[in-house]
Amino acid sequence: MPNVPPRLTLWRNTIYLFHKTTQFTGPFRQAGFEKYRIDSKFLTWQDSQERKPDIVSSSEKGTLVVELTLNSDLKTDQLTSYKDIDTESLGSYGLQSHKTDPDVICSRLEYVDDGCFCEIVVKDRFKVFKPEYLQNGDLKRNLLAAQKARLNLTKFPTLPFTLVPEMAQKRKEIRYGIVDGVMQIFSPSCPGKTIEQLVNDGLERIEDKISEHAKKELQKTVKEQMEFLRTKFLSEYLTEKDGVYQKTQKFSDQPSTLGAINRKLHDWATVDQATLAKYGLGQSVSEELL
Amino acid sequence: MKSIHSLKDVKERLQAGFDNKEDSIQDSGERNGTQLKAYLIENNNVAPLDVGSPKGEWRELEDKKWFVNIDKDYPETFYLDTTRSRVWILYSIIDTNHSDIFVKDWIGRGKKLDRCWLSRKQLLHWGDLTNASWVKRGVGLAFSDGLSPEEDAANFSLKAWHGKKRLPAGLEKVLTTAQKEFAIHSIRWQKRTNSSVDMSTEWYSNGKVTINRATDVDDVFIWVAEMANYYSNALKNATNLRDTTFAAFELDFSQEINLNAFTGKVLNGAGDMKLWLTETERQKDFARYKGVDLHTWDRIFIDIGTNYAYLTIPKGGCVNAAPRIATIQGEDNAGYTKIFHEGVEVFA
Secondary structure (H helix, E strand, O other), X not given: OOOOOHHHHHHHHHHHOOOEOOOOEOHHHHOOOOOEEEOOXXXXXXXXXXXXXXXXXXXXXXXXXXXXXXXXXXXXXHHHHHOOEOHHHHHHHOOOOOOOOOXXXXXXXXXXXXXXXXXEEOOOEOEEEOHHHXXXXXXXXXXXXXXXXXXXXXXXXXXXXXXXXXXXXXXHHHHHHHHHHHHHOOOOOOOOEEHHHHHHHHHHHXXXXXXXXHHHHHHHHXXXXXXXXXXXXXXXXXXXXXXXXXEOOOOOOXXXXXXXXXHHHHHHHOOOHHXXXXXXXXXXXXXXXX | OOOOOOHHHHHHHHHHHHHHHHHHHHHHOOXXXXXXXXXXXXXXXXXXXXXXXXXXXXXXXXXXXXXXXXXXXXXXXEEEEOOXXXXXXXXEOOOHHHHHHHHHHHHOOOOOEEEOOOOHXXXXXXXXXXXXXXXXXXEEEEXXXXXXXXXXXXXXXXXXXOOOOOOOOOHHHHHHXXXXXXXXXXXXXXXXXXXXXXXXXXXXXXXXXXXXXXXXXXXXXXXXXXXXXXXXXXXXXXXXXXXXXXXXXXXXXXXXOOHHHHHXXXXXXXXXXXXXXXXXXXXXXXXXXXXXXXXXXXXXXXXXXXXXXXXXXXXXXXXXXXXXXHHHHHHHHHOOEEEEEOOEEOOO
16 A cells, blocks of 8 residues: 555645644634635636635634645745635635635645745644735734644644545545545445445545535546456456445455455555556556556 | 243343352352353444344343344343443353353354443443442453564463452552553452442453352342443443544553554454554554454554554444454553543543
8 A cells, every 4th residue: 555645644734734632723723713615616806717725714813725735836826816715705615704815825745935925834843934924913823833833743643534626636546545445345234335435435524525516526536446446456356236336245354355355455556557567457558547 | 941021031030040059159159050141232223133143033022122032052041131222231141151152253243233342441430439339359461462473472361369358468569560561351340238249240341241149130230231321421422522523532552562563463354453454654653554444344544653543433433443442452462551532531
């Protein structure tokens, strides 16, 4: 099994900042940002153009937009475009409406200078850069406090979601995201799972924070990758009937079978040309499935 | 022998067994006959008639939600109390060796049943009850060093049945030290009124209790039900915490574990831990896994250091996994294990 995809680490470590446990309160949460939406559509207040930032949240004092990226290219233009989001319409998503411009933050695993925007780095120790661009004093203060406390993000408990909407075009990450859901299909009492169930399992706690459209996009890729798994890797043990993926009669829950399935799931999750050759697949698999 | 149709019939039969044993204790000092056993069973939304009986089939008694087994070889030997939806109580009058096998097989059939895994604080619960005179009469510790190769495994077990109120000189020190490091597998508790013994019990970490001696069947039922209610409330609280917070369950081990050996065990779903996981991240002293818990086939995430673990159970998953993994892991390889959620000890 590959390591946790960096995209998932980026998302989990950023989402953590909105949450609270007894031993830890994320700086966003501390600043009053509790409810948030993921990958939701908003319009600009001037010319009603569509914008779809990664995370939007609001507190009593204002709106926060967070863009998450692994890309080393500058995000300045995109971040600038979020400044015009009509924050009066946040109520459509159950968030508090405002009449002021949102604070926009870029969250990354490595620092890249995006110009006149506040940025956070959520790898290892939490870091904040250019907080002076934030209007919300509570937010600024709490981000600086988290940095001062040298908040260690490496050994946080795993948040249970394994899919995020951005993965819809990332096949390898999708495979990682649904492996445990696939393992459950082999439960003696499991009647099988549909694609919708696999996606909802993977989204878990963030399932109610994303749009139906984003779920549908994920479902398309999950369907494609499940077919890849069923036909090329687990044809002996996995079958599909009326949209439900089920175990075959050949499956038994003996350690030897579980170990064999685990190895095949590993090969599927980490598939590359060498893996394909191992299964005698070679050119028969289209590149886009990888 | 009179056939069983009601709860009253069950109680009469059990009471006769207690009375016979008391008679034989009076006559010969021997405790003849099989002991009554009760198993606390965690039920995850299944109906009694759908899961069958440990031996044969269930027949419902005149008293609703009580069942007796019908079987060719062992008729009317198991009695099931399903009056609590989440925690059932299964009584058995078969000898321990057979009874334990039948119950293990029944739970292992993959029908959403599990044992109730009693934490140390739950095993010690009787000592906290000021209105009843329960006296601790012994403790059993277990450590099988299950992550080590067989030839190197430092197996350890200790059963200290001291049997008197005052411990022999030196034993208390030994027990205090050992209990800090190793998991408690069982505890003997005796209930006394004045100078006479009302009930002698041995509670096990896997939710079983053996009634070594009793004078009143109602007394037995009431006290077994007390633990069932206590555990049921702990499950309810833990489910609520899981559903309303983003925090994980945290397991604290007293013994350091070998992460490489842990990986070796869990990849194939082998061993008592019954975890089928894939490793997703590895640092020198920390690893992340995800996969399924083979007892219930619920998804779980385990992030594990050498002396602690975070256990995340996604929504819909059964939180009984937390005490199960803590108990099994504790007796297998991690020693005395406590469970916390947001810094507060749970299942306690």
